[in-house]
Amino acid sequence: MLNDIQEVLFDAETIQNKVKELGEQLSQDFEGRNPLVICVLKGAFIFMADLVKQLSIPVELDFMAVSSYGASTKSSGVVKIIKDLDVTVEGREVLVVEDIIDSGLTLSYLIDVLERRNAKSVTVVTLFDKPARRTVELEADYKGFSLPDEFIVGYGLDYAEHYRNLPFVGILKPEVYSK
Ligand SMILES: O=P(O)(O)OC[C@H]1O[C@H](OP(=O)(O)OP(=O)(O)O)[C@H](O)[C@@H]1O
Ligand code: HPA
Numbered sequence: 001m002l003n004d005i006q007e008v009l010f011d012a013e014t015i016q017n018k019v020k021e022l023g024e025q026l027s028q029d030f031e032g033r034n035p036l037v038i039c040v041l042k043g044a045f046i047f048m049a050d051l052v053k054q055l056s057i058p059v060e061l062d063f064m065a066v067s068s069y070g071a072s073t074k075s076s077g078v079v080k081i082i083k084d085l086d087v088t089v090e091g092r093e094v095l096v097v098e099d100i101i102d103s104g105l106t107l108s109y110l111i112d113v114l115e116r117r118n119a120k121s122v123t124v125v126t127l128f129d130k131p132a133r134r135t136v137e138l139e140a141d142y143k144g145f146s147l148p149d150e151f152i153v154g155y156g157l158d159y160a161e162h163y164r165n166l167p168f169v170g171i172l173k174p175e176v177y178s179k
């Protein structure tokens with residue numbers, strides 16, 4: 001598995017420091033707002049788990065699974081809800097937790113769904129951002145790291161469901177997906 005990584009971009013400690021920083025900022029900004037924190041599965045599961053441990057305010061958690069990549073390094077363009085929320089977002093201050101914004105299609109679809117369900121506010125925190133790849137205009141309210149236009153894996157991010165368990169984030173060797 002490690003042989004498939006071309007270069008480590010962010011080691012475990014660098015990621016933890018950034019997650020702590022984001023958690024402290026969000027705790028200040030969401031003080032008194034009782035946010036509903038939504039994890040976008042599967043990719044965001046590790047970021048979500050680490051981030052909520054850094055929140056010092058009361059929060060409620062829920063999970064939603066969406067998918068558009070499958071076993072590809074390019075978005076299919078079709079975002080599918082695989083698992084919906086258990087609770088209603090009507091009137092709630094929602095914080096969406098994403099691992100990465102790439103084309104922006106997943107989040108623009110999700111934000112639209114949450115707004116149509118009458119969330120009071122929708123805020124987005126993403127750990128990674130690839131601004132060069134956007135096909136729809138979209139900015140996260142909070143972001144960890146900006147990335148070059150390379151396909152990355154680890155810390156929740158997969159290629160064909162593999163590598164999610166790596167504790168660091170690295171660039172996948174192109175020969176792995178062009179095989
Ligand atoms: O901005 P975009 O181009 O839409 O890409 C970002 C989305 O793609 C990945 O999810 P994926 O569809 O691979 O599902 P997964 O989280 O289960 O791996 C990632 O976790 C984001 O949710
Ligand atoms: O670079 C990426 N890696 C893994 N999953 C992704 N989904 C969108 N971009 C990426």
Ligand SMILES: [Mg+2]
Nearest residue numbers: 043069070158
């Ligand atoms: Mg994926």
